[in-house]
Structures are given as structure tokens and as C-alpha cells.
Amino acid sequence: MEKGLTVRKIVIAGVLGAVAILLGVTRLGFIPVPTAAGNATIMHVPAVIGGIVQGPVVGLIIGLIFGVSSFLNATIPLFKDPLVAILPRLFIGVTAYLTYAGFKRVSEFAAIGVAGFVGSITNTILVLTMAVIRGYLAPGVAVTVAVTNGLPEAVVSVIVTLAVVVSWKKLGNAGKKKSKISGDF
Amino acid sequence: MKQPLIRAESVSFDYVVNRNDVIPVLRDVSFSIYPGEYVAIIGHNGSGKSTLAKHLNGILKPIAGNVFVNGLNTKEDKYRRSIRQQVGMVFQHPDNQIVATIVEDDVAFGLENIGVPGEEMKERIDFALDAVGMSTYRNRPPHHLSGGQKQRIAIAGIIAMRPQCLVLDEATGMLDAYGRRDILRVVRKLHREGMTIVTVTHHMSEAAEADRVLVIESGRIVMEGTPREIFQQQEMLHQLQLDVPEASRMARLIHDQVPAFQSGLISQQEMIDEVRRLSGIRGADAG
Amino acid sequence: MAAHEFELTRNITIGQYLPTGSFIHRIDPRIKIVAFTVLVAAIAVCDTYAGNIIALSFVCLLFRLSRIPVGYGLSGVKPAMPFIVILAVLQLLFYGEVASGGTVYLKYGVIIITSESIRLVIVSALRFIEIIFVSSVLTLSTSTTQLTHGMASLLKPLKHVKFPVHELSLIITIAIRFVPTFAMEMEKMMKAQASRGAQFGQSAWWKIVERTKDMFPLIIPLFHVAMNRAEDLVLAMEARCYTPGGERTSYRKLRARPGDYLVLLFCLLFSLFLIWFPY
Structure with missing residues (x-):
């Protein structure tokens, strides 16, 4: 499956x-959540989904795009640091893919959900770790953020990933034909 | 007889939904398209017309039978690039065909793919943008363009590759009346300049512009002829859930009231001429 | 919900190119990217007062040279002010232990303020402003298309190790190309749903699942629109003879002039100076 970039992988x-x-x-x-942070972001979900449906390379590239865009648009100092904004994001799609590939045999549905969770947690943990290493956050604060922000984010990520990927795969089967003939056959 | 540009021989095609479910889409379809022709393929939704169009440049390959483009079989991968360069295709959705962030870069995309050297590219891009009347937009981002303009860029991207044949797969389907008129004007001009045109459409007035019409139903060609021959057979078309051009319907209605008025008209221009002719006669009578 | 909240397209700042025709605009994008990277790295390393003041004056100079109104840079900093302040306060209060060098000014329970922690606070605020300014100069003076071409060209040597340089730049081009398209689509969807009386995020605040579901009518279609467009685009690209990994020629040719190299050299020297600046 992982043989170079196909046109479909590039486009997706x-x-x-x-x-x-x-x-x-x-x-x-941003989805409002009941924590001090106020918002759970789902910006990393495209990378998760890309990793699940098209493999680790696609997941990594989407993570890169997400990272660069969050770096360029950052309004808080934390994300004006490429080591915090970009580097950790590369792994989101990759861990999501590995999780999905690992659990797929157990249950497709569960694999997608767990991948959504792991991808999101990857983002939280790596970003916060980098933030601590780079001296933007004290370790204690980072752990608090991980719990108050990371967990709701992971929950939201699971829901969105499941909703998108499951309907996509379902559509995918009936849709293999649709994909080739764009609605009219 | 001239060599056909595209020759389809007993083409059949199925969609495999899953292992047990196979939907036959094309059944034993044969036809030829000759250089310089203007052919319209019509049929209602689900008739297989779009699938047929996608066989013309090897995007889809027949399950049985063969399609030849200038004698090259679309099933052979080594001819793929050559075939797609000779038969260009414009699709329905204007937004989903543009790759680049700047108009001229998008026109260049196909040229880069077929390895046209940098110096020659500019010339070809100038020509293509000029042919579709979009030269002044060359440095614009595509999302600032209207649907019709985007579709003209898509056509420019194809004709820059200098194909012999342009296939329009419902290329006007998503456009408003203005956009459609612009596209038709461009297509007419390209045809006059010698381009072979195949258009898949459900706008009968567009089919009326062609030299030849193929009517598809349930994956077979059920009617074939000049637009005039086809649109004479209103009842038959009606059974196939197809319409006739506005002009044909009107001509018939008028013919029922005024027998002198010809019934077999298919275009607006013919209507105007007919009205002129009749009013000219009446003018003479009065004088 | 206020009408302006629908206007996504207006808020999109990716590719905020401002053509003023300055000499910085005309510099080869590759040179600009390299110079930018080096400068950001130097700023990230530089942690002295004097070094940061010099760096700040330098980036302000860049703004002048690129003839971009400083307001554009400041508008990048403005929304960040509350964060900068909050972060500064937090760092000031809780960072004393980590940055424990220097004189201790105040010690009260966990709160330790030292000359080092004060330096850290001021320097990180300055650094942040500098980085915002430098990246504003880059993105305001270089179109996204140029940036992508520049990146692709810089990464070209990686082709030898089978790194898909062209494919990557194509992916980024497609991403940039579709942002405004999706934004307009979203706008349409939001308006349509608002006109049917849909309200976003009105569930009770503790119900994460409900609140997420409230966003579903927007988020899920967004992904679907994206995937469906992808299918069409695959066909269109194939029809235009695109083969991944194939030999291609390229329309855009980048040419660096001698002056561009001078700029690069100057930026390199300046960055080294910042890194090794002793005060």
C-alpha cells in the first residue's frame, strides 16, 4: 500500500x-469545552484522518501543513517557535496511522476511534513537552493543560474522526463507483 | 474515408460495487469519431454517457472491447500519456479541475507534465489564454473568477497541450446562462479552427450545435444522426426521458398553428431566419 | 449570531501578500526563506537584552526597507498582547526556580523573582515580537506561490535521496488553492443553516459531546466537501497527464541576482553576530 505517492494521496x-x-x-x-482553556481545537483532526485513510506519509504531510500554518498564524509566543508549532505536528498522522493499523484486525470501528484518540494525545503531549523543553511552560502547568485541554480535545477528536472516517469508508465502498464517474454513470 | 481519431469497438464496462454486485454500465458500444467532427453525446442521468466519455482518453478502460485513439489502444499503459495529450478532457465542476494558485500556473500544469521546455511554455500559455479570452486574468488567483471563467481556464489548460480532440464531460452543467454561452462560444471557435469536439451534455440546445448526435440509453447507443434527424423524433426522445431544444419545440407548436412554418428547426438562429422568411413573404403579399 | 462571524473569507490571512514593489519584494524567494530561517534561529537563541534590542531594531529596519506600513506588523502583535502579558506574569511568578541564577528580588512561598527570571520574561516577549515582525516581512513581501516555488527549489537536492520534492510542493499548492474555496463553501453552509434557525454551540457548556455535535453540521460537510473534491481533482489531474514521480519541466524559473546573495550574506553575518554577541 505504501508505495510512493499516488495522485490520490497527493490530492487528499x-x-x-x-x-x-x-x-x-x-x-x-475551536469547539468550546468546559475547562479553563475554554476551547478544544480540532485543527489536528485532518492529520489524524489523513493518516488513517491514506497512510503515514499523507498524515505526516498534513501535520506539516498544519504546523506551518499554526506557526505563521500564531498569536501566542509559544507557537511562534517552530520547534513547538511544527515539529510535534509531524507525528500526529503517523501515530494515528500506526494505531489504526494495529487495531484494525480487532475492529475497524474501534481502530478508527482509538486512532483519533492517540493522534490527538500525540499532539497534546509532544507540543507540551516541547513547550517545557523550550522554556515556555513550567512542567506543572504543562501537566495541568494536558489534562484540562488535552483530554477534551481527544474526546472531540475521537467523535469527529469516527464521524468522518466511518461515513467516508461506507461511502467509499458504494462510492468507488462514484469516485470514478463523478455522479453520473 | 479518413482514419477515425477515436474508435470504440464493442466496449462494455461494469462498475463493481462489491464482490457480488456488478452494475453493467456500457454494453457493446461501437462508434468512431473522425478528425474535425463535432459530436454530442446525450442521454438522461445514469444512461452511461459520462462513463463513455471517460473511456475516450483512457481514464476508464473497457472490460470488454477496445478503444483506440489514433490507433493506440487505451488499455496499454505505455500509450497513456500520449493518448491523454491527444484527447483532452474538461469536467463538470469548474472548481475541482484547477490545481494551481495562479491562473497561468494552472495552464502550465499540463505542459509541465508532458515535459514542454520552459521557453516554449510561455508561448503556448499565451496562445491558450488568448483562445479562451482570458489573457487579462493570467495573474489572478482562480477563486476570484466566476464559474464560467474557471471553466475557460480549464479549457485553456487543455488546449495548451495541443490535443486533437477536446472532450467536454458536462462542462457546462454547473454554469449559469452567461457562463454557458461563453463556453459555447469558445468551443465553437475551437471547432472552426479544426479541433475535434466531443461534448457530453443534457442541454439539448448544445447538442443542436453538433454535426452528429449519439443518444445513449442503458449503456447502448440507441439513436445516431444529425441533430435535425434526432430532434425530429420528439416522441422517441420523450420515451428516453430526453427533451428537444427549446427552438424545436417552439417550431413544432408554431407549425401546428401555422403550417407554413417549418417544424424541423433546431436552433434559435433558424427560428429567426424562418420568421424573417415568412414575414418577408407576407410583406410581398401585402405589396 | 452576528453576521460578521460568517465572513470567513475575510479573516483568512494566509498569503497576505502586499505588493509594494520594494527591493525586498524582488529578492529571490529562496534567498528570503533561507535568510528568514537563519534570522529566526538566531533570534530564538539570542537571550541577552542588548542582543534583542539590536535584533528588534534590525527587523524594524526590514519593515522600512520593504515599504510595508509598520501597522501590518503591529496588527500581528496586537491580538497577542494579552497572551504575552499573561505568559510574562506566569513566567515571572513561577519561573524563578528554573531560571535561578542572578539576584533574588523576592521570595514568597513558591513565588521567586530573580534578575534572571525578569530577563527571561522581557527577552521572550521581545523575541516573540521580533519573530512576528520577521515573518510578517516574509509573508507580506512574498506571495504564497513564490514561497511554495522557493521551498520546492530549495528542497530540490533532496530528490537524490528519493524525497518527493515536487509532490510536496504540489500538495502545498493544492492546500493553498483550496483554502478560499472551502472558506466560501463554509460561509454558504453557515448562512444556509443559520437561515433555517440553526444555532452553533448553544448546548449546556459541560456537554462536550453535544457541543461537538452542534458543530457537526459544519465540520462533517467540510470534510466531505474536501474528500469529494479530491476525487474530481484526481481525475482532472490524471486527464492532464500528471504522473507522480514523473519527469517534469517547470514554468517558473527562479533567478537570484548578485544583490540577493549580498542580502543573504548580510543576514548570515548578522545572525552570527546575534548568536555570539556577548552582552
């Missing part, structure tokens, strides 16, 4: 990258 990475950018620059990427 591109459009999901566009979604990641769009979620980042509009309010759409």
Missing part, C-alpha cells in the same frame, strides 16, 4: 491540508 493530502489551514484561521477549529 492537499485538500485535508486546506481543511487544517481553514480550521486554524477561522473559529471553526
